[in-house]
Amino acid sequence: MRYSLEKYKGRSTRHDCPRCRLRVFTRYVDHKLNKYLSDHVGRCNRVEKCAYHFTPKMYFEQNGYMVDDSDLFVPRVKPISKPPSCIDRKLLFASLSQYHKNNFAVGLSRYFPQALVIEVLQKYYVGTAKGNKTIFWQVNRLGQVRTGKVMQYNAATLKRVGYINWVHHIVKQKDFNLKQVFFGAHLLADESTPVAIAEGEKNAIFGALYYPQYNWIAVGSIEMLNLQKLNALKAYQVTLFPDKGKAFKKWSTIAHKASFDVSVNSILEDTNLNEGDDIADLVIAIKKDRYKRSPEAIVDAFVAKNKNLKGLMDKFGLVINAG
Incomplete structure (x- = not known):
């Protein structure tokens, strides 16, 4: 194979993972040219805790290339302009329910009112898939469904587990021509509301719940934001919300070079x-932090010591005086 994961030859062959930032990342090597592909193309070895995996195929498809029979990646012939494929909107709308079976929604309800969680998830087209999984649908400004990213979350920690899948793979739609858009791109039809850009879909949802003054969109990862994508948003008031550290520096550089x-x-x-x-x-x-300083935390601490206390409080309508 021309492209494969680099064999382990000591710590120098492991790199910082684009997602979890730990030095447990194995990069793909182009054996014909004897060099690495882009620094975000590879697999994180923390399969359960991170599971980041960006393949050579994904890299070349993202950059407009295709594979020919000789296993060489060659530029796509420009006259071939096959339109992007779309998924039936009925699948999207059918998924916007059953949030009690959605680990991500259940986890969010620990921090926000359930009614608000459902409202935001439906607004941002976040659906429920089999096995308590979550679908982050990608819908453009015309309402066309490009695809959906399917992920599993731990309901207690809200950390992602397992691998990413895609709706167009699951439904086995033939001759699917994938052209991704921002998660939340359908909200860009409204040019009057400021736009906030996060790396991942989970962060966009947390942002929408906590900072509702923005329309939130997500690019997918630190590497997925570039100058071309950013300049396409010059009609909007845009604020970037990068992760702490490396992403902040990288995105600040891109923002400085933008045309607006x-x-x-x-x-x-x-x-x-x-x-x-x-x-x-x-x-x-x-x-x-707010919970620790709240009356609810005091009640929970007592209930943990005596489970009968909660029943007594409910029976007699007892509450703790916050004063």
Whole structure:
């Protein structure tokens, strides 16, 4: 095979993962040219905790290339202009329910009112798939469904587990010509509302719940934001919300080169959160801190010691005086 994961030959053959930032990332090697592909093309060895995997095929498809019979990646002939494929909207709307079986929705309800969670998930076209999984649909401004990213979450931690799948793969739609759009792109039909850009879909949802003054969109990863994509949004008031550390520096550079004024939010840089932490981590930390100082935390602490206490409080309508 021309492209394969680099064999382990010591720590120098392991790199920083684009998602979890740990040095457990194996890059793909082009054996014909004897060099690496782009620095985000590879697989994280933390399969359960991170599961980042960006293949050579995904890289070349993303950049407009195709594979020929000789296993060489050659530029796509420009006259071939096959239109992007779309998925039946009925599949999308059928998925916008059963949130009690959606691990991501269940986890969100620990931090936000359930009614608000459902409202935001439906607004951003986040659906439920089999096995308690979550679908982040990609819908353009015309309402065309390009695809859906399917992921599994741990309901308690809201961390992603397992591998990413795609709706067009699951339904086995033939001759599918994938052309992705921003997650949340359908909201760009409204040019009057400021736009916030996050790396991942989970962060866009947390942002929408905590900072509703923006229409949130997600690019998918730190590497997926580039100058071309950013300049396409010059009709909007745009603020970037990169993860802490490396992503902040990279996205700040891109913002500086944009053809219009782009703000870069530094809220994460001003916290004591870890390198690579994101908006979701920030909101969860804020919510947990507020809970610790709330009357509910006092009640929960007593109930943990005596489970009969909650029943007595409910029976007699007892509450803790916050004063």
